[in-house]
Amino acid sequence: MNQADQAALFALPLFAHLPVAALERLADGGFVHSEPPEAVLFLEGESARFLHVILSGRVSLFGSIGDIAASGGLPHREAIVEIFSAGDVIIAPAVLLDLPYLMSARVIETARIAFLPADAIRDLMREHADFARQAAMMLARHWRLLARQLKDQKLRSAPQRLARYLITLANGTQGEGQGVDVELTLDRRTLASWLGMSPENLSRSIAQLAEVGVHFRGRKVSIASVARLHAYCQEDDLR
Template sequence: MAINRTLALVHETELARAVGERVMARLMKGSVAQLLPPRAVLFEEGTEPEMVHLVLSGRVGLVASGGTDHEAVIETFGAGSLLVVPAVILSLPYLVSGVVLTEARIMMIPAASFRRALDDEPALARAVVDMQARHWRLLIEQIKDLKLRAAPQRLAQWLLRELGAGPGTVLQLGEPKRIIARRLGMSPESLSRAIAALEEAGAIHVEGRAITVVGRRALEMAAGGMTNTRG
């Protein structure tokens, strides 16, 4: 049962579609799938990469401690994502750790065989270019948020982006708020207050892990620039 399910999931990934049957089969040779519980660590900041991780289900976060006391969540990824290829490609130590957030099925591809495939399978290189391009844009957006928007604006911006993916007005949070707070570059307390502010403004309504956008217009205003005085 596990094998069937895993293979099906592998097939559904964007990577599989992009590189085709043969290359995917080659990548799978020597790879293993694992079902991991929350808090499992896939790889650790500062260590040399030995595997490439393909997320088949669940959610995984890139977490950085960087020598300081607390941790930052850089980004979280869901099914279909190929994790932290840069470290593998360059054979350099990871800059972040990979942590399972919700029970996740992970395909682990040996780094050496991934690098070899990258060199002699043009389709793989081409697919990786596209993936990296998309990931780059995620980070750029995030840096823009961090450098020129205040905490409540960042939340509003994030909500709009998450919403953009699905056309509904209800957003089911897939991660604890603590994780989202750190992803947004703020403390959990500040996230609480930012959420309260958006409710106050009539932009959203929150019930536990479900956020309903009741005023898309108000939400866009809050994301824009007018949050809490001080132009």
């Protein structure tokens, strides 16, 4: 593991307050590898041998139904549950609990990934209080991300879920009074999967949102009024 990778890794909140000795041991035990798009980090059901830390690029966590890598068969559906990028850690729950992965992970954008041995991580939990605290805070944030998604999935329509996604993107930018422009960072297929709909239905949802002042041109999106979008997400009878 080279200097730059170590520096990036240990600057993360999760590791920031560990003593140097612990960091060195971690760096020795682990390694960093660059993975191309489509590379599979692990499959559902495997045991968690490493904690993966993303230094750059992006990785999707996805669940699948049917055969997957098995009999080479095709009738295999999958759905993206979460997308992780630089600074994110996957998947702490499986590593901490030493349980098999519930989902699989695949690189969606060339990623530089640190592989830290699972038992070393469990040792850190045991020996360093601050690591445990940071892990808890991180897990708490991740729980909220899933909770939010689950809520949307259970009670909002496809266009509403898209609208919610746009709102979170817009919150990242500084509001300019009314209108906001945001840029999508995912291709349609990936976004559709993450939002829990087919790509075709995402297209229709995009068309639908024109009625509430949202216009798409490629990956650029102009939102006439975030407040209007927000109201749209609260509507019960979907038009």
